Amino acid sequence: MTVLEIKLIPDPVLRKKAESVKVVTNDIISVLNDMAETMYDAPGIGLAANQVGILKRLVVMDCSTDDEDPNLIKMINPEIIFSSTEISELEEGCLSIPEHKSIVKRPSNIKVRFLNIQGSEEIIDAEGLLSACIQHEIDHLNGVLFVDHISRLKRDIIFRKVKKQIRENEK
Numbered sequence: 274m275t276v277l278e279i280k281l282i283p284d285p286v287l288r289k290k291a292e293s294v295k296v297v298t299n300d301i302i303s304v305l306n307d308m309a310e311t312m313y314d315a316p317g318i319g320l321a322a323n324q325v326g327i328l329k330r331l332v333v334m335d336c337s338t339d340d341e342d343p344n345l346i347k348m349i350n351p352e353i354i355f356s357s358t359e360i361s362e363l364e365e366g367c368l369s370i371p372e373h374k375s376i377v378k379r380p381s382n383i384k385v386r387f388l389n390i391q392g393s394e395e396i397i398d399a400e401g402l403l404s405a406c407i408q409h410e411i412d413h414l415n416g417v418l419f420v421d422h423i424s425r426l427k428r429d430i431i432f433r434k435v436k437k438q439i440r441e442n443e444k
Protein backbone atom coordinates (compact mmCIF):
# COMPACT_ATOMS: atom_id res chain seq x y z
CA MET A 274 0.00 0.00 0.00
CA THR A 275 1.14 3.51 -0.74
CA VAL A 276 0.51 6.84 0.91
CA LEU A 277 -0.69 9.13 -1.89
CA GLU A 278 -0.21 12.89 -2.16
CA ILE A 279 -3.27 14.80 -0.93
CA LYS A 280 -4.32 17.62 -3.26
CA LEU A 281 -4.97 20.95 -1.58
CA ILE A 282 -7.17 23.86 -2.64
CA PRO A 283 -7.04 25.53 -5.12
CA ASP A 284 -6.12 22.38 -7.10
CA PRO A 285 -8.71 22.20 -9.93
CA VAL A 286 -9.15 18.42 -9.50
CA LEU A 287 -11.09 19.20 -6.29
CA ARG A 288 -13.70 21.01 -8.40
CA LYS A 289 -14.23 18.20 -10.95
CA LYS A 290 -16.97 15.60 -10.96
CA ALA A 291 -15.67 12.04 -10.54
CA GLU A 292 -16.87 9.28 -12.87
CA SER A 293 -18.77 6.15 -11.88
CA VAL A 294 -16.84 2.91 -11.63
CA LYS A 295 -18.14 0.40 -14.19
CA VAL A 296 -16.40 -2.74 -12.91
CA VAL A 297 -14.80 -3.37 -9.52
CA THR A 298 -11.33 -4.49 -10.64
CA ASN A 299 -8.20 -5.25 -8.61
CA ASP A 300 -6.92 -1.80 -9.63
CA ILE A 301 -9.97 -0.17 -8.03
CA ILE A 302 -9.47 -2.20 -4.84
CA SER A 303 -5.80 -1.25 -4.80
CA VAL A 304 -6.70 2.48 -5.12
CA LEU A 305 -9.13 2.10 -2.19
CA ASN A 306 -6.39 0.46 -0.09
CA ASP A 307 -3.96 3.28 -0.91
CA MET A 308 -6.66 5.84 -0.08
CA ALA A 309 -7.26 4.18 3.31
CA GLU A 310 -3.52 4.20 4.04
CA THR A 311 -3.36 7.89 3.03
CA MET A 312 -6.36 8.75 5.23
CA TYR A 313 -4.92 7.01 8.33
CA ASP A 314 -1.50 8.53 7.68
CA ALA A 315 -2.86 12.11 7.45
CA PRO A 316 -4.70 11.40 9.85
CA GLY A 317 -8.27 12.00 8.74
CA ILE A 318 -11.69 10.35 9.05
CA GLY A 319 -12.59 10.36 5.36
CA LEU A 320 -11.03 10.71 1.93
CA ALA A 321 -12.50 10.93 -1.57
CA ALA A 322 -10.61 9.92 -4.73
CA ASN A 323 -10.59 13.51 -6.06
CA GLN A 324 -8.39 14.41 -3.10
CA VAL A 325 -5.62 12.16 -4.41
CA GLY A 326 -6.15 13.31 -8.01
CA ILE A 327 -8.22 10.31 -9.16
CA LEU A 328 -11.57 11.16 -10.77
CA LYS A 329 -13.43 7.97 -9.87
CA ARG A 330 -16.39 7.66 -7.48
CA LEU A 331 -14.49 6.10 -4.55
CA VAL A 332 -14.45 7.10 -0.89
CA VAL A 333 -12.98 5.67 2.31
CA MET A 334 -13.87 6.64 5.84
CA ASP A 335 -13.41 5.63 9.45
CA CYS A 336 -15.51 7.65 11.89
CA SER A 337 -14.78 5.46 14.93
CA THR A 338 -13.73 7.27 18.10
CA ASP A 339 -10.44 6.59 19.91
CA ASP A 340 -12.07 4.13 22.33
CA GLU A 341 -13.83 2.16 19.56
CA ASP A 342 -12.39 -0.45 17.20
CA PRO A 343 -11.41 0.89 13.76
CA ASN A 344 -14.33 0.81 11.31
CA LEU A 345 -12.95 1.27 7.82
CA ILE A 346 -15.68 1.68 5.20
CA LYS A 347 -14.85 1.62 1.50
CA MET A 348 -17.55 2.82 -0.89
CA ILE A 349 -17.71 2.57 -4.66
CA ASN A 350 -20.27 4.77 -6.49
CA PRO A 351 -21.94 5.95 -3.24
CA GLU A 352 -25.31 7.61 -3.69
CA ILE A 353 -27.57 9.19 -1.09
CA ILE A 354 -31.05 7.71 -1.51
CA PHE A 355 -32.69 9.38 1.51
CA SER A 356 -32.01 12.59 3.44
CA SER A 357 -33.99 13.65 6.52
CA THR A 358 -35.62 17.06 6.64
CA GLU A 359 -34.17 17.38 10.12
CA ILE A 360 -30.87 19.28 10.01
CA SER A 361 -27.79 18.89 12.22
CA GLU A 362 -24.81 21.17 12.72
CA LEU A 363 -21.33 19.72 13.10
CA GLU A 364 -17.86 21.18 12.88
CA GLU A 365 -16.11 19.95 9.75
CA GLY A 366 -12.59 20.08 8.45
CA CYS A 367 -10.99 18.71 5.29
CA LEU A 368 -7.59 17.23 4.45
CA SER A 369 -7.60 19.40 1.30
CA ILE A 370 -8.16 22.59 3.34
CA PRO A 371 -5.69 22.06 6.18
CA GLU A 372 -6.07 23.76 9.54
CA HIS A 373 -9.51 25.27 8.89
CA LYS A 374 -12.75 24.15 10.45
CA SER A 375 -16.28 25.43 10.28
CA ILE A 376 -19.77 24.50 11.42
CA VAL A 377 -21.74 22.97 8.53
CA LYS A 378 -25.51 22.29 8.41
CA ARG A 379 -26.58 19.06 6.72
CA PRO A 380 -29.50 16.60 6.87
CA SER A 381 -29.20 14.66 10.18
CA ASN A 382 -30.00 11.19 8.87
CA ILE A 383 -29.28 9.68 5.51
CA LYS A 384 -29.44 6.39 3.68
CA VAL A 385 -26.55 5.68 1.30
CA ARG A 386 -26.33 3.00 -1.37
CA PHE A 387 -22.94 1.86 -2.72
CA LEU A 388 -20.96 -1.08 -4.05
CA ASN A 389 -18.56 -2.82 -1.68
CA ILE A 390 -15.21 -4.27 -2.82
CA GLN A 391 -16.96 -7.53 -3.72
CA GLY A 392 -19.02 -5.51 -6.19
CA SER A 393 -22.29 -6.10 -4.33
CA GLU A 394 -24.75 -3.44 -3.34
CA GLU A 395 -24.96 -2.29 0.29
CA ILE A 396 -27.20 0.23 2.01
CA ILE A 397 -26.20 1.97 5.24
CA ASP A 398 -28.38 4.16 7.48
CA ALA A 399 -26.24 6.85 9.03
CA GLU A 400 -26.66 9.55 11.63
CA GLY A 401 -24.36 11.88 13.55
CA LEU A 402 -20.71 12.08 12.53
CA LEU A 403 -20.93 9.18 10.05
CA SER A 404 -23.84 10.87 8.26
CA ALA A 405 -21.94 14.17 7.95
CA CYS A 406 -18.78 12.35 6.87
CA ILE A 407 -20.58 10.41 4.09
CA GLN A 408 -22.22 13.62 2.80
CA HIS A 409 -18.88 15.47 2.93
CA GLU A 410 -17.12 12.73 0.94
CA ILE A 411 -19.88 12.38 -1.67
CA ASP A 412 -19.75 16.17 -2.10
CA HIS A 413 -16.06 15.79 -3.04
CA LEU A 414 -17.03 13.39 -5.85
CA ASN A 415 -19.23 16.18 -7.23
CA GLY A 416 -16.53 18.85 -6.92
CA VAL A 417 -18.15 20.38 -3.83
CA LEU A 418 -16.20 21.37 -0.69
CA PHE A 419 -17.52 21.84 2.85
CA VAL A 420 -16.77 25.56 2.59
CA ASP A 421 -19.45 25.76 -0.16
CA HIS A 422 -22.02 25.18 2.61
CA ILE A 423 -20.91 28.15 4.73
CA SER A 424 -21.29 31.88 4.17
CA ARG A 425 -19.36 33.46 1.34
CA LEU A 426 -17.65 35.78 3.79
CA LYS A 427 -16.32 32.89 5.91
CA ARG A 428 -15.33 30.99 2.76
CA ASP A 429 -13.38 33.96 1.36
CA ILE A 430 -11.51 34.33 4.66
CA ILE A 431 -10.51 30.64 4.61
CA PHE A 432 -9.43 30.78 0.93
CA ARG A 433 -7.33 33.91 1.58
CA LYS A 434 -5.63 32.32 4.59
CA VAL A 435 -4.89 29.10 2.67
CA LYS A 436 -3.38 31.08 -0.24
CA LYS A 437 -1.18 32.91 2.24
CA GLN A 438 -0.10 29.61 3.85
CA ILE A 439 0.79 28.17 0.44
CA ARG A 440 2.84 31.28 -0.44
CA GLU A 441 4.69 31.07 2.86
CA ASN A 442 5.39 27.36 2.42
CA GLU A 443 6.90 28.07 -1.01
CA LYS A 444 9.38 30.62 0.38
Ligand SMILES: [Zn+2]
Pocket residue numbers: 366367368369409413
Ligand atom coordinates in the same frame (compact mmCIF):
# COMPACT_ATOMS: atom_id res chain seq x y z
ZN1 LIG B 1 -12.88 16.82 2.61
